[in-house]
Amino acid sequence: MDKDILIIGGGPAGLSTALHLQKIAPELTPRILILEKAHYPRPKLCGGGLVADAEILLQGLGLEVGEIPHVDADTAHFNFSGKGLTLRLPGTHTLRIIRRDEFDAWLADQARARGLEIREGVSVTGLRPGSEGVAVETEAGDFHAQIVIGADGSNGVVRRCVLPNVPVNTARTLEVLSPLRPSATSPKFRKVQRNLGEGRVGGAFFDFSPVPKDITGYLWDFPTLVNGQPMRCRGVYDAKLLAQGGKRPPLKETLAAEMARFGFDLEDYELKGHPIRWFDPFAQMSVPRVLLVGDAVGADPLFGEGISFALGYGKLAATELAEAFHRADFSLTGYRQRVLLSPLGQALCARWFISFIVYSLKWKWFQILLWRFLKPLVRLVAWLFVLNWARRMK
Numbered sequence: 001m002d003k004d005i006l007i008i009g010g011g012p013a014g015l016s017t018a019l020h021l022q023k024i025a026p027e028l029t030p031r032i033l034i035l036e037k038a039h040y041p042r043p044k045l046c047g048g049g050l051v052a053d054a055e056i057l058l059q060g061l062g063l064e065v066g067e068i069p070h071v072d073a074d075t076a077h078f079n080f081s082g083k084g085l086t087l088r089l090p091g092t093h094t095l096r097i098i099r100r101d102e103f104d105a106w107l108a109d110q111a112r113a114r115g116l117e118i119r120e121g122v123s124v125t126g127l128r129p130g131s132e133g134v135a136v137e138t139e140a141g142d143f144h145a146q147i148v149i150g151a152d153g154s155n156g157v158v159r160r161c162v163l164p165n166v167p168v169n170t171a172r173t174l175e176v177l178s179p180l181r182p183s184a185t186s187p188k189f190r191k192v193q194r195n196l197g198e199g200r201v202g203g204a205f206f207d208f209s210p211v212p213k214d215i216t217g218y219l220w221d222f223p224t225l226v227n228g229q230p231m232r233c234r235g236v237y238d239a240k241l242l243a244q245g246g247k248r249p250p251l252k253e254t255l256a257a258e259m260a261r262f263g264f265d266l267e268d269y270e271l272k273g274h275p276i277r278w279f280d281p282f283a284q285m286s287v288p289r290v291l292l293v294g295d296a297v298g299a300d301p302l303f304g305e306g307i308s309f310a311l312g313y314g315k316l317a318a319t320e321l322a323e324a325f326h327r328a329d330f331s332l333t334g335y336r337q338r339v340l341l342s343p344l345g346q347a348l349c350a351r352w353f354i355s356f357i358v359y360s361l362k363w364k365w366f367q368i369l370l371w372r373f374l375k376p377l378v379r380l381v382a383w384l385f386v387l388n389w390a391r392r393m394k
């Protein structure tokens, strides 16, 4: 089948690319097809934490994410061993937590309502760009496109096909869903009561105590709503900045110890893991006729945050595509520069740089100094370089 613009992957990056393209070049809408290997609502391992930048990008598309089930965390806590900095945004929530199956299905519905075509249950197995277009192989037959957008996530097939020998950086994650509190019959319940202050009910927590043990990341603990039931989503993130190819510090034991602090036995819950490809400013982001968006390019190495960036990549890719069709030039040579010079690229570069500082200086004293004593500096850096980029995306 022939289609001018083939988007591989119907997650936030692919759907955002299509929605932005539909907004800025509506005449291209019938020429776009999104291929998604799963069926909505499909599971996606993710904490579901949406920062304000994600909501700003959605509002720019005329979408209000508050329509779907969510929990608003009023505070975000950045701690070392339970103590540190609290972030609170005046008059609004600091983090909105959604479930990804619901969020992605909602976004796909919005895309369909605007005339965009999505084919579910079609898994792409390979592609070959050529001078006349791109041949795309799927389990449901072959497609031919003028341009392909690789929006198929951290393990995507598109990058593997077009940039097979380029090294990639991936983070490790483990995630578990637990009730708000351990069962009152748990033998540890009384002992942990003092750890279960009210702050652990509504806030979102990031704890950097694993850094001195060579885990270049943090433990998270978010409120979440699973099928209408308030729960906690807990996990551990390791960007593997200090252990590329080498010995890996144990993630499961680290998460188990944190869960035990709150009276939970990790063995009682289903533990899931997934890699996150993170952004490298020196990496290639396109080849002629194929460009990458979202995790296929790279998420933020500092926190593994990727939903807002996936939405932002979609906006940049849409502009690149609209111009490519206008000029009938599909070399896409300007895409990397477009990304790097954008507020999104600047925020990702800043986070990339900060992650090497924060995680390389892994000593306990430094982490305590950073999160407990240098709070004004951390707030300033976060405000100027880490957050607030979406408002500047024209």
Ligand SMILES: Cc1cc2nc3c(=O)[nH]c(=O)nc-3n(C[C@H](O)[C@H](O)[C@H](O)COP(=O)(O)OP(=O)(O)OC[C@H]3O[C@@H](n4cnc5c(N)ncnc54)[C@H](O)[C@@H]3O)c2cc1C
Pocket (backbone or CB within 6 Å): 008, 009, 010, 011, 012, 013, 014, 035, 036, 037, 038, 044, 045, 046, 047, 048, 049, 050, 051, 122, 123, 124, 125, 151, 152, 153, 154, 156, 157, 173, 174, 175, 235, 273, 274, 275, 276, 293, 294, 295, 296, 299, 304, 305, 306, 307, 308, 310
């Ligand atoms: C444990 C964990 C926790 C996280 N927590 C957060 C968080 O709290 N906040 C945050 O902002 N980010 C978080 N992230 C990162 C976030 O999930 C990603 O950055 C985000 O999903 C990237 O979106 P994407 O559209 O690029 O890729 P994805 O969401 O992975 O979407 C890719 C889509 O492509 C489809 N696909 C894949 N291969 C094919 C194929 N061959 N053919 C057709 N379709 C295909 C998939 O089914 C999927 O729908 C977390 C990640 C993990 C692993």
